[in-house]
Amino acid sequence: MSDPQRVVVLAHEKFPDHAKTATGVLKYADYDVVAVLDRDKPGTSTADHRRDLPDVPIVSSMADAPDADALLVGIAPIGGGFDETWREDVRTALERGCDVIAGLHYFLNDDMEFSTLAEEYGCDINDVRKPHDDIGVAQGKSADVDAEVVLTVGTDCSVGKMTATLELVEAAREQGIDAGFIPTGQTGIMIAGWGNPVDRVVSDFTAGAVEEMILEKGDEYDVLFVEGQGSIVHPAYSAVTCGILHGAMADKLVLCHESTREAIHGYESFSLPDLSEYVSLYENLAAPVHEAEIVAGALNTSNIDDDEEAAAAVEAYGDDIDAPAIDPVRFDATDLIDEVF
Amino acid sequence: MSDPQRVVVLAHEKFPDHAKTATGVLKYADYDVVAVLDRDKPGTSTADHRRDLPDVPIVSSMADAPDADALLVGIAPIGGGFDETWREDVRTALERGCDVIAGLHYFLNDDMEFSTLAEEYGCDINDVRKPHDDIGVAQGKSADVDAEVVLTVGTDCSVGKMTATLELVEAAREQGIDAGFIPTGQTGIMIAGWGNPVDRVVSDFTAGAVEEMILEKGDEYDVLFVEGQGSIVHPAYSAVTCGILHGAMADKLVLCHESTREAIHGYESFSLPDLSEYVSLYENLAAPVHEAEIVAGALNTSNIDDDEEAAAAVEAYGDDIDAPAIDPVRFDATDLIDEVF
Known part of the structure; x- marks a missing residue:
């Protein structure tokens, strides 16, 4: 995974109770979450919804998000597919030069539009659920x-x-x-x-x-x-x-x-x-x-x-x-x- | 896997002691093994080498094998790769209209020459080590x-x-x-x-x-x-x-x-x-x-x-x-x- 400093977390319609990844990242990651995307709750803060979370603004879309170096997909629908209503946010992120980090079963690297944009704007797409090719048998060490x-x-x-x-x-x-x-x-x-x-x-x-x-x-x-x-x-x-x-x-x-x-x-x-x-x-x-x-x-x-x-x-x-x-x-x-x- | 009736088993230089798959198939499969390929032992019989095996002729190459409907790769090198010295036998099999059955890590379906020949001669290549795509999570049933x-x-x-x-x-x-x-x-x-x-x-x-x-x-x-x-x-x-x-x-x-x-x-x-x-x-x-x-x-x-x-x-x-x-x-x-x- 790339080493982001300022991250926007996508959690449309699911924040906070059905956004385990988003809340986990907010609580425990070392990098700064600068905004959460939830089109149902723009103008509120994460801390308004759960008192144990740091105070981060919620906005409607990537277009409204502050300067960042990565967009992280912080929710997963049942089945791990990609929700097409997120496409505009991912596209905007890549066009702004942000890396994209996702843990879906659907690999964003395999999406032709996203992989083309990533190349054009010099960004990385990190599909963290895809194991690297060198993993092998344990040695017992x-x-x-x-x-x-x-x-x-x-x-x-x-x-x-x-x-x-x-x-x-x-x-x-x-x-x-x-x-x-x-x-x-x-x-x-x-x-x-x-x-x-x-x-x-x-x-x-x-x-x-x-x-x-x-x-x-x-x-x-x-x-x-x-x-x-x-x-x-x-x-x-x-x-x-x-x-x-x-x-x-x-x-x-x-x-x-x-x-x-x-x-x-x-x-x-x-x-x-x-x-x-x-x-x-x-x-x-x-x-x-x-x-x-x-x-x-x-x-x-x-x-x-x-x-x-x-x-x-x-x-x-x-x-x-x-x-x-x-x-x-x-x-x-x-x-x-x-x-x- | 296809349902072969008459099978040739490839076991070059390894029969019988380092050919677990070949000997297993000889002992237990329902189909007939009509020949074993081992270029070190042509003219002998499988039963000459191990008394618990059925009596099957050993020949040098697929070109010498009797009529069959499948070639089965009965050995695996360390690492599960494809040994290039087997290529001529696999090619001959496909050209004769035989299916090919293999359990290597290297999938023969991904080999351009073999997949082209298989299509041309109407044969199937069965890479049995490749899981099918519909396998999923257990239901406890x-x-x-x-x-x-x-x-x-x-x-x-x-x-x-x-x-x-x-x-x-x-x-x-x-x-x-x-x-x-x-x-x-x-x-x-x-x-x-x-x-x-x-x-x-x-x-x-x-x-x-x-x-x-x-x-x-x-x-x-x-x-x-x-x-x-x-x-x-x-x-x-x-x-x-x-x-x-x-x-x-x-x-x-x-x-x-x-x-x-x-x-x-x-x-x-x-x-x-x-x-x-x-x-x-x-x-x-x-x-x-x-x-x-x-x-x-x-x-x-x-x-x-x-x-x-x-x-x-x-x-x-x-x-x-x-x-x-x-x-x-x-x-x-x-x-x-x-x-x-």
Whole structure:
């Protein structure tokens, strides 16, 4: 990915609740978001819609956006296609010399109009969901790096693994720990500005795609926090989870869960096993490749309104998994760092 | 894949010991192999080289081969490339109107000379390692089919999972059981004449690639035997193993092992865990998606010369995994069928 400084984020009609990538980038990316595009909310600010977000103006279109060096597509329709109502914004961006960053299944580089404009105006189109061609089979070498490796694992998809990972990185850095982030999914890649989309590589290369990143960054940091994906008990996505577990060769695991989740999201006939069962599943599966211990839990309590109730849920979760637990968004992730190290 | 009747198998300089695909096809495919190409051994017969193979003439080149409707590439160089010394044979085959079947990483359909010849002579080129475009995410529905599903799982790669699966299918059929074979790798696909190369699909679709096949065949048979891949403790390939385990939603597992294996093949610093550990790893990992029990073991004793010693190894293996065990190639797979059902 290019290294943008000033970014406009496209989130038409979806900001903030259905714009996970947009809000993730706003909260965690190092570059400046200078505007959000949402044609339903021009004239408002991102902070008007969610108080935990930085104060960024919302405008109707790229034509109204301030000076920037990249346009980032911060939403994805079901199926990952390109919404034709976005075409004018992408065209305007390229004509203004902005790079375009997208994580769609539809690769913008394969769009003739966009690729022609990009060449004409000297811009890059970054399709972050397209794996690079050199990813190959894992060598089993991730444990050789200097850094300690901490991996977030989950009870299901969409429980907050990426957010927990990024909160852990920030909290670690605040405590003076030299911490790096290893992104494995499209939003993580857009936030970090680099990374392999592990769920899109050839299945034989799943572990290799993670290992490549660990070997690249593992001697630059004292600790690497690896973004996990899926769940080891997911009927569709467990392969990716297993490949990341063995490819990362993590020393420590943080088990992420969403407080109201009882069945696999979208696969409601599959109940989640007991929370304690996850601890033995992940630890026993990791061990033959590299010993790893679940050292902490991260509970996503965003579905609980009351703070006291949320705190009680966190405590109960810690008891269930027999490890210290926190909601790193609602409460202070610093406590979790003390437990992890 | 096309449905050939008379097949020539290319195995130049590698037959039989480094031609796993060629020997697998000779032993297990329903179609007739009418000749093997090995320029080092013309005038001999396959049975001269290995007594368990049917008696098929070996010739130097496609020009010397009898009438056939397909040429199958039965060897793969390291890296999966195309060996240019095979070009004349492939050209001759296409000019004779034969289809060409290959499982290389290099897709013969992308070779301009071959694709032009195929069109000119009305032949198909089947690159079995290229997944079709409609493979998608698993729905968690494999358990809905009528057939009982039996999956081979392994302690490592290359321990004999495909062979054990095919022996089980044959033994089951001999006992009058209506058994189907679900291939997941290139050789299995070439033997069966259809199937998804699960190790080459997008990682998110690993389980889905297996599920698609189970749903397609699951109401046609009373039992499906699914060819496993890799091992759940493999540093590089465990993702594929895990995806097949959850995608197949198997009712019963057969644990395959090679009698002299002590470390992961090619990853010698990774010792195999205790054999009993595999039983709990596979069963515990399967359970949250679909309960599965290791009902039998298949031990590959091809590295043991003495029959009595091999029998003792099989018995010890059965004790280790606390399940009935057999070497289905060396001894009679029928015994194993009795145990599986």
